[in-house]
Amino acid sequence: EAGVVRTKNIRSILLKHLLAMAVSVMCFFFVGDGLSNDGNLVVGYRDDFALRFGDNPDKMFHAAYRAAMIIGVATLASGPIAERGRLVVYLGCVVVLSGLVVPIAMHWVWTSGGL
Numbered sequence: 001e002a003g004v005v006r007t008k009n010i011r012s013i014l015l016k017h018l019l020a021m022a023v024s025v026m027c028f029f030f031v032g033d034g035l036s037n038d039g040n041l042v043v044g045y046r047d048d049f050a051l052r053f054g055d056n057p058d059k060m061f062h063a064a065y066r067a068a069m070i071i072g073v074a075t076l077a078s079g080p081i082a083e084r085g086r087l088v089v090y091l092g093c094v095v096v097l098s099g100l101v102v103p104i105a106m107h108w109v110w111t112s113g114g115l
């Protein structure tokens with residue numbers, strides 16, 4: 001994305017991506033992770049709504065994989081608004097995507113109880 005914007009905006013694009021990565025991972029692990037687990041047909045449910053994997057390497061790997069997917073979705077959404085949108089509005093979109101939209105889609109696709 002930095003290759004298609006003007007030189008003066010490259011730093012702001014990089015900052016936008018770093019903030020999107022941090023916000024998306026936090027939103028996913030505090031809210032979205034609970035929604036993406038086993039539950040009913042539409043949305044997953046877990047009581048604590050926070051990631052707890054302890055010392056299990058399989059769960060840690062799975063959590064890192066899902067975090068990478070969330071980061072990818074968050075940064076893909078930034079391309080169309082490069083040099084056009086405000087940072088606060090973009091981060092609001094990242095919160096909605098990583099906390100609600102993508103976790104529900106993950107639940108539908110990856111769990112046995114999903115659609």
